[in-house]
Amino acid sequence: xxxxxxxxxxxxxxxxxxxxxxxxxxxxxxxxxxxxxxxxxxxxxxxxxxxxxxxxxxxxxxxxxxxxxxxxxxxxxxxxxxxxxxxxxxxxxxxxxxxxxxxxxxxxxxxxxxxxxxxxxxxxxxxxxxxxxxxxxxxxxxxxxxxxxxxxxxxxxxxxxxxxxxxxxxxxxxxxxxxxxxxxxxxxxxxxxxxxxxxxxxxxxxxxxxxxxxxxxxxxxxxxxxxxxxxxxxxxxxxxxxxxxxxxxxxxxxxxxxx
Amino acid sequence: xxxxxxxxxxxxxxxxxxxxxxxxxxxxxxxxxxxxxxxxxxxxxxxxxxxxxxxxxxxxxxxxxxxxxxxxxxxxxxxxxxxxxxxxxxxxxxxxxxxxxxxxxxxxxxxxxxxxxxxxxxxxxxxxxxxxxxxxxxxxxxxxxxxxxxxxxxxxxxxxxxxxxxxxxxxxxxxxxxxxxxxxxxxxxxxxxxxxxxxxxxxxxxxxxxxxxxxxxxxxxxxxxxxxxxxxxxxxxxxxxxxxxxxxxxxxxxxxxxxxxxxxxxxxxxxxxxxxxxxxxxxxxxxxxxxxxxxxxxxxxxxxxxxxxxxxxxxxxxxxxxxxxxxxxxxxxxxxxxxxxxxxxxxxxxxxxxxxxxxxxxxxxxxxxxxxxxxxxxxxxxxxxxxxxxxxx
Numbered sequence: 214x215x216x217x218x219x220x221x222x223x224x225x226x227x228x229x230x231x232x233x234x235x236x237x238x239x240x241x242x243x244x245x246x247x248x249x250x251x252x253x254x255x256x257x258x259x260x261x262x263x264x265x266x267x268x269x270x271x272x273x274x275x276x277x278x279x280x281x282x283x284x285x286x287x288x289x290x291x292x293x294x295x296x297x298x299x300x301x302x303x304x305x306x307x308x309x310x311x312x313x314x315x316x317x318x319x320x321x322x323x324x325x326x327x328x329x330x331x332x333x334x335x336x337x338x339x340x341x342x343x344x345x346x347x348x349x350x351x352x353x354x355x356x357x358x359x360x361x362x363x364x365x366x367x368x369x370x371x372x373x374x375x376x377x378x379x380x381x382x383x384x385x386x387x388x389x390x391x392x393x394x395x396x397x398x399x400x401x402x403x404x405x406x407x408x409x410x411x412x413x414x415x416x417x418x419x420x421x422x423x424x425x426x427x428x429x430x431x432x433x434x435x436x437x438x439x440x441x442x443x444x445x446x447x448x449x450x451x452x453x454x455x456x457x458x459x460x461x462x463x464x465x466x467x468x469x470x471x472x
Numbered sequence: 473x474x475x476x477x478x479x480x481x482x483x484x485x486x487x488x489x490x491x492x493x494x495x496x497x498x499x500x501x502x503x504x505x506x507x508x509x510x511x512x513x514x515x516x517x518x519x520x521x522x523x524x525x526x527x528x529x530x531x532x533x534x535x536x537x538x539x540x541x542x543x544x545x546x547x548x549x550x551x552x553x554x555x556x557x558x559x560x561x562x563x564x565x566x567x568x569x570x571x572x573x574x575x576x577x578x579x580x581x582x583x584x585x586x587x588x589x590x591x592x593x594x595x596x597x598x599x600x601x602x603x604x605x606x607x608x609x610x611x612x613x614x615x616x617x618x619x620x621x622x623x624x625x626x627x628x629x630x631x632x633x634x635x636x637x638x639x640x641x642x643x644x645x646x647x648x649x650x651x652x653x654x655x656x657x658x659x660x661x662x663x664x665x666x667x668x669x670x671x672x673x674x675x676x677x678x679x680x681x682x683x684x685x686x687x688x689x690x691x692x693x694x695x696x697x698x699x700x701x702x703x704x705x706x707x708x709x710x711x712x713x714x715x716x717x718x719x720x721x722x723x724x725x726x727x728x729x730x731x732x733x734x735x736x737x738x739x740x741x742x743x744x745x746x747x748x749x750x751x752x753x754x755x756x757x758x759x760x761x762x763x764x765x766x767x768x769x770x771x772x773x774x775x776x777x778x779x780x781x782x783x784x785x786x787x788x789x790x791x792x793x794x795x796x797x798x799x800x801x802x803x804x805x806x807x808x809x810x811x812x813x814x815x816x817x818x819x820x821x822x823x824x825x826x827x828x829x830x831x832x833x834x835x836x837x838x839x840x841x842x843x844x845x846x847x848x849x850x851x852x853x854x855x856x857x858x859x860x861x862x863x864x865x
Contacts (some may be wrong), residue, residue, distance in 0.1 A: 266768040267641065267754060269648045270492040276635055288766045288769065313490055314753040318767030339492040344480070363493040366656050390494055390640070390655045 216358045217306035217334040218264050218382040221257060222418045227442030230431075230469060231258035231420055232447055233310065235278035236295065237287030238264070239452055244295045245302070250457045252303045254465040259294070259303070260337070260442065265290060270339055272394035274445040278452070289319045293331045300332030308339040308361070312459035320349025325353055335382045343379050345377060350379075361385045361417075370413065377415045383439065384419040386410055395446040396424035399433045408438035431468050443468060473628065475720040475787070475796065477533060481669025484793060486760075486786035489668035490753045490824070494652045499756075500658070503670045509574050510567070510677065522566050523681065527556045528610045529563075533689035535773035538817040545838035548699070549820070550686055559850030560679060560711045561592035565661055567678035569596040573658035579603045579658040579675040580586065582645040582677035583610055585640030585707075586777035586825075587619025588850060589663030609639040612777055615744070619854055637771045640781050644755050655823065662851040664708025665785030669754030670715075672785045679714025686845055687718055699843040702729040705828040706799070707743070709781035711787040716797065726798065729788060729833045732774030733801035743772035743786045744801040746792045754782065760789040775804035775858060776824040778850070802831035810834075811852065812865045823850030824858060 221229060232251055236244045248259050252452050264282035268275060296307060309328060316338060328336065338346075338357055346360065353360055359382025363465045367390055377384060388396075388403055399407075410419060421434035422442030434441045447464060454460040481487050481503070489499055509515055522528040531551045552560035567581075572580060580597050584590030589626070590606040590787040594613065597604035606623055610632040623630050636642035644662075651660045665672040665679075687697035702804050703720055704712035708727040717726040734742035741749065744758050752761035754769055762770040762782040772782045783793075793796035802810070811827035814820050822830065826849045838844065859865065 265844075266636070267645055269645050269755070270494060270652065272634075272649075282634075283768060290766075312753075314761075314763070314769075315767035317753060318763065318765065340756075342488060342490060344753075346489070365494045365497075367492060367497040367828060367835075369497070391653050392494075392649045422704045 214356065216357050216359055216382065216409065218258070221306055222383060225257070226440070228435035229257045229420060230465070231260055231440065232256045232443035233260040233262060233442060234448055234451060235262040235264055235275065235282050236292045237282035238448070239280040239281065241285040241287060244292070245299045246457055247461065248299045248303050250461040252305050254462040256465055257305065257440070258308065259305050260308045261292070262308050263292060263309055263315055264317055265312040268312060270392055272392040272445060274449050278448045289315050297331040297386045302469070303406050306334040307332060307335050308335040308337060313338050313341045316425040321349055322352060325349060325356055325358060329356035329358050333358065334359060337361045337385060338443050338462065339363050343375065346379065363387055365390055366386070373413065377417055380417050382417065384415060384417045385442065386419045386421045386438065387423045388421050388425070388434065389423060391423060393423055395426035397427070397431060397450070398429050399424065404433060406432060408412050409438045428468060428471055445470055475791065477669065477673040481667045483787045483790035485751065486758050486789040487669055487672060489756055490758060490760050491668045491756045492652070494655070495648070498651060498655050499668050505575065505791045506571060506670050506674050509571055513631050514751055515570060515574065518570050519567055523563065523659065526567065527562050527697040528554060530685045530689070530721070530777040531555060531679065533686060533692065533693065538819050539814065542817060543833050543838055544840050545842040546607065546846050547833070548843070549847045550682060550692070550715065550845055552682065552847060552849045553820070553822065553826065553833055557588070557592050558596050558853060559588045559592070560593065560682060560714060561589045561663060563681055563714065564663065564675050564678040564710060565589070565592040565596045568659070568661045570601065572661070573600060573796070575659060577657060579605070579654065580661055581605045581647050581650050581658055582661045582663060583607050583640065583642065584641040584663065585609070586854065587612070587616040588627070588778060588854065589622070590630070591622050591626070592621055594623040594626035596628045597628060606630050607633050607643040608649065608733035609633045609637070611638040612640065612643070615777060616854065638653055640777070640797045641769065648755065650830040664710040664790060665787055666708045666757065666783065672757065672787055676713040676717060679710050680717035682714035682847065683716065684712070685720035686715070690843070694721040694843060698722050699726050699845045701728060701729065701833050701842065701844040702847070703772040703829045703844065704847040705779060705825050705849060706732045706788055707732070707781045707825065708783070709846055710735045713785060713787055720796065727791070727796065728832055728836065729797050729799045730828045731799060731829055732776055732779035733803045734775070736803055737801060741773035741780050743781060745782065746799040747801060751789070757786045759783050759786040760792065776807065776828065778823070780824040781826065787789055800832050800835055802828045806831040808862050808864070813860070820848070821852035822848055823852050824855045826850055831863050
């Protein structure tokens, strides 16, 4: 069987929209409800965050969602059960994204195996060092899991090439040297960076995230990348909504179509 | 070399650099240059001269005769409490600020728990005319008001960390976030032997002056450089790393690390990481960490804000795992009593952190022939309110 993420990029006729949210937020069992609503609303990729007590790369919005999810009782074990249930209802590729410690405690091999069995297609572990990952590459390849690493505007070209070689599925390009959080628009300098990335003609397609929050930022990144990742602004909306289906639909539409 | 960091940044099974890519260039810039810069003669001259003329080094190695009598051993106190700003922390901030200057950085950030590292950082920033931002947990700011004001008097901006339990761990998270957002002009002065490689090694190097001096001073005092015991408290473990450093390969020297047991190791309110922790990743390195089975970090507790950290430096995890260092712990009560005891027998009020090290004296089976060095890492001025609240004196 082909990896759903690889398939998605191979056949994509428009920019790919990947949506991030924290598992178990706002309520413990909302993880599945949100996934179903995202598929109905037209998202292309679902990125589910594994909550952690100390999310150092995240801004206030996602920090708060992590804390609430943990207070709600979210665990890696429960999340994998939820994903298995989601897999029965959703055909979109599913990515789990999380800090390395909860995965390490669950056990790397066990986590990769159980995630693949639950129907997960890809992983993003931002603080997993490249050389540590090499230890598990054989296993993740056998399990047909894609692994996406991050790059930032301060990442050197040599290192981008190295990360491209280690990554599969896609590369997660961070729009700025920053923690996660919404921005109104990107600067000319950032657009230049996006264009430069495109010119590198990497092996993997790249998605741009951090700061994508509206139609303007969405189109700015899609002009150069294979698509966009939206996180903080979506999580913020989730913290306020009373009607997942309607508000998720509105959110996705307003992001991808001009007013 | 068994206890030295390897080229990948590991001490045995612990260490490394578990950082998001946004921090990679910052850390890599430091990693690729720190050894070379520190080895430069001009660096060494500036560092040593500031330690001498500004910090007040060498700090005395004091033969505490009344305390020695009490414990029936020859007890020496390494007087880091006499350093400028009141603790060993400044050895490291002096080293790192010179390094930061040589890396062309204009701004400094730091985290602080009790405020000692924050004050030491604010001090060297004032000395070098550099901009300084210190992150401090909101709760710690309330517990340690005088240190907050000391930092402000020195010209630093103190920013309250309002995430998590609003203590040292959260202040460290906020400092790391700040560094992610300011990658080019800012150097992050980490205050302990924690964080991604090369921090644990670099901070240990700057603190190693402590054991370098002890060796020379003991040679003068007793005719040989090695004691039977070196005792130091361990929060993150910077003063212990400095006091142990030049003794790591001297296998006949017993090295003792003392952690904070808080209200008791099994009380649920403790910071005794080696007793309660498992290998995990926090703040960029793999180390022993107090955490749930699901990998969520447990909030530590100690009466001493400087020991209130859920992990220890990767060097210490390695020293624990290999058995090179014996780890003990002391409760709040034991530490406070040991603090008062030192005040009454020697006329020295120790920092509550250092009082934990003193509390180990009664736990070791010492003999009259034993030579014991206790690293008195800081003075108790900052803890006056805690002593007063505790009240039993």
